[in-house]
Amino acid sequence: MNAIIFSAIMGVVMMFSGILLQKKSAVTTTAIVSLLLLLSMNLLDSYSVFSINVNTHGLLHFNKFGLFFNSILIAATLIFAVLCGSEIEKTGVNVADYYALIFFVLCGTSILTSFNGLLMLFLGIEIMSIPLYILTGAEKRNLKSNEASLKYFLMGAFSTGLLLMGIALIYGATGSFALKVSTTMAASAGVLSTSFLQIAGLILLFVSMCFKVSAAPFHFWTPDVYDGAPSVFTSFMATVVKAAGFFAFLNLFESNSAILGPSWKILLSFVIVATLLVGNITAVFQQSIKRMLAYSSISQAGFMLFALYSNNDMAKEGILLYAVAYCLATIGFFAILIKVKDYTFDGFNGLAKTQPVMAFTGVVFLMSLAGIPLTAGFFAKYYMLASVVKSGGSLWIVVVAVLFAAVSVYYYFKVIQSMYFKEGTPEVAAISPNFKTGLLLVAAAVILVGVLPSIVLNWFYF
C-alpha cells in the first residue's frame, strides 16, 4: 500500500514544487529525491518492515512478486529521471507538472502490480494511461506530438471500452469482479448460457490487453505514437508502462486462461508469432532509429508474451529478468538517442570517434536488446524460452522465436555499424561528465545482470 499512497502524495508535492521552486534543475532534484523515497518506501513494504495497511476488502492483494516488480519499475523511473532529467527540463515550460504526471503513472503501476479484482485492474490501467496521454502531447506547438497524443488517446479510450465490455460480460456470467472467478456462482443466472458470456468477456479482455502492451495485430498505434511523442517520454512509455502492462496481463490470465481451454494456447501462439513477425520484419526497413526502436519494442513484447504462454514459476522469473533487462537497455539507449540531433542511421555515423563513451555504452545496450550472451538481455530471453520448454509447450514456437531474435540482430547491429565503421561528424548536444558516468553505471548493471542473473532472482526470493 505504501507505493500507492506515497506516489499519489508525491505527485501533488511535485505540482506544488513547480510554484515554489524557481529553477528547473531544483525541480528535477526534488523529483529524484522523491523517487528515492518512494523506492525505499516500497522496499520497506516488501520486507514488511513498515507498511501502511488499509482494509481494501480484497480489492488489492500484495505479494512479494508484485511488490518486487513494482520496485523494479520505480528503480527504472529513478534511472530514467537521473539520466534524462535535463532533457525533461528542455521539453517544455511545465517541468514540475511532467514529474507530477510521472508520479501519477507510478501510482497506476503500483495498483496494477497489486490488483486482485477487475475493478482495480480497470482503475489501475486508467490511472496509468490518462497522464500518459498528456505526456505524449507535452510539446504543445509540435504537430507530431499533437497527433501522437490524439492517436494514443483515441486508441487508449477505445481499448478501455473493450476492456469494460469484457468486464461487464464476465460480471454477467459470474456475478462478481473477483480475479479468480468461481463458476459455481454462475449457475444462479440460470437464464443465460454463462460460459458463452464468460468466454466472450475473456476474449475482449485479451484483445484490450493486447492493445495496451502493443501486441500484433493490435500494435498499429505504437510506431506512430512512439515516434511522435517527445523522446524522453517515449523512453518512459516504452519501458515502465509496458512492463506494468505485462505484469497485469500475466496476473489476469494466470488463473483465467484455463477457462478458455486448449484454444487459449492456439490464440496466444498466433498473437506471439504475429507480434514477432511484424515487429522484427518491419524494424528492418526503418530509416529512423527512433521508429526502429518502436518496432523493436513490439518484438520485445512478443518475447514477453511467452510468460503468458508457459504460465509457470520460471515464466515469473523470466518476466522479472525481462523487465530489468529491457528497462535498463531501453532507457540507456534512449538517453543516448536524445543527445544525438539526427535520428536517422546516418546521424550516428562516426559517433565512436567523437563520443567514445556514448558509443561504447550504446553497443552494450543494443547487444542486450538483441540478446547477445554476457548481457542482461540474453538471460531474459533464455528464461522466457526455457520456461516454454519446461511447461511442455510445443517446440516450434521456440524455434520461431530464436529465428526472429537472429533477425533482430541485423537492425541492432546496423546502428553499431554506423557508429563504429562509418565516417561522419554527428551533431551531439553538450554532454556532462555526470551523464557519461551515469551511462557507464547503467551499462555496468546490464553486464552484471547478464553475467549473474541470480542477483536479481535471489533478491526476488529473499
Add this chain to the structure above:
Amino acid sequence: MPIQYYIYFCLALFSIGIIGVLTRRNAIIVFMCIELMLNAVNLLLVAFSKMHYGAALAANPNTTAGIDGQLFVFFIMVVAAAEVSVGLAIIVMMYRNTHSVDINFLNRLKN
C-alpha cells in the same frame, strides 16, 4: 423484461460505438462514439446487477447481491469524466495548431 433484451440492446449500442470509432473521421464524433461504448457497458452492468439481485432474492430476502455492479458504474462514470477532460483538451490543442478536427490528418505521421 427478460435479460436478453438488455443484452441485445447493449450489444447493439456497443457495436454502433465501435463502428463509429472505426468509420467516422471527425475527432469529436469518434469521441462521442467511445462514450457511447462506455454507456452501453454502464447499462449492461446495471441490468446484470438487477439480474443477480433478482436471482439471489429468492434464497435470501436480505441479499445485497449485485450491488457491486452498480458501484462499478459509478467508477466508470468518474473515469470517463476524467478521460473526457483530457481528451477534449487534446482535441482543442490540435485544433489550435491545425484549425481542423479531422482524423485523416493523423495519417501524416506515417512518413
